[in-house]
Amino acid sequence: MKPMNNDHSLMNPRDGGCYAIVPESHVTARIQVGENAASRLLNGNIRVLSRSQLRLTITENLPPNTSVELAVDVNSMGVVFSSMATVSWTQVRGDGRFWMSCELEDQIPESLLEKLAVQGHLDRRDVSRVHLSQSVTVSRELGKGTVNAKIANLSPNGCCLLMAGSVQKNERLLLEINQEQDSRDPVSALVKWHRPNGEDNLVGCLFLGTDGYKRLEDCLPKQRSNNRSATFTWKLVAAALVSGLLTTFAYTQLLK
Numbered sequence: 001m002k003p004m005n006n007d008h009s010l011m012n013p014r015d016g017g018c019y020a021i022v023p024e025s026h027v028t029a030r031i032q033v034g035e036n037a038a039s040r041l042l043n044g045n046i047r048v049l050s051r052s053q054l055r056l057t058i059t060e061n062l063p064p065n066t067s068v069e070l071a072v073d074v075n076s077m078g079v080v081f082s083s084m085a086t087v088s089w090t091q092v093r094g095d096g097r098f099w100m101s102c103e104l105e106d107q108i109p110e111s112l113l114e115k116l117a118v119q120g121h122l123d124r125r126d127v128s129r130v131h132l133s134q135s136v137t138v139s140r141e142l143g144k145g146t147v148n149a150k151i152a153n154l155s156p157n158g159c160c161l162l163m164a165g166s167v168q169k170n171e172r173l174l175l176e177i178n179q180e181q182d183s184r185d186p187v188s189a190l191v192k193w194h195r196p197n198g199e200d201n202l203v204g205c206l207f208l209g210t211d212g213y214k215r216l217e218d219c220l221p222k223q224r225s226n227n228r229s230a231t232f233t234w235k236l237v238a239a240a241l242v243s244g245l246l247t248t249f250a251y252t253q254l255l256k
Contacts, residue, residue, distance in 0.1 A: 021047055059096070140172070
């Protein structure tokens with residue numbers, strides 16, 4: 001049984017993205033409980049992480065508010081991060097293990113999350129998408145020239161581009177939004193799929209790193225505002241039509 005949503009769950013982290021660990025990826029936690037001679041070392045499998053929280057499975061049911069020293073161990077990289085942490089909650093998993101959520105005293109560096117994403121340890125597919133039509137300049141990481149394209153939808157994992165010209169699967173692209181206002185490096189993305197769409201192509205891209213969505217989400221407030229405005233306009237039209245029909249019906253009844 002998975003943990004229920006609560007203030008300490010990782011469903012709505014306060015510090016940005018929340019990432020699931022790829023099932024076959026070996027990302028574990030070494031957990032030291034206590035600081036004296038009676039201290040013990042436990043091992044857990046990390047399932048979800050954000051910059052300041054971890055959700056993992058563990059064989060021992062630690063009480064909430066237990067203070068532990070936690071180290072993140074990645075099979076291909078060794079220990080990559082350590083911090084004091086506080087147990088937020090635990091819950092029976094059903095297979096002799098327990099779910100446990102920890103609040104980290106020190107935040108996981110953004111650079112480490114980017115490295116884990118690039119190496120394929122973070123599974124970021126099961127996320128919602130925002131549909132929009134945002135202009136973007138696309139260039140090939142190892143090529144020359146640029147192409148004007150539009151972002152058709154955007155998620156924390158990546159985006160779908162509508163663009164002219166052909167691309168290859170696993171080709172790296174560089175995306176630039178608001179080039180005149182943003183002097184930072186372009187967002188790097190990897191082509192995962194592509195298919196024809198009329199005279200253009202739809203191209204599905206995976207962000208290489210965790211800052212791509214943060215960089216591109218600047219266009220969302222305006223888009224959402226436009227969507228709300230359009231929805232409100234349609235509601236007014238519908239209300240006017242209903243009002244007109246009711247008026248006509250009432251007038252017809254009076255004439256009978």
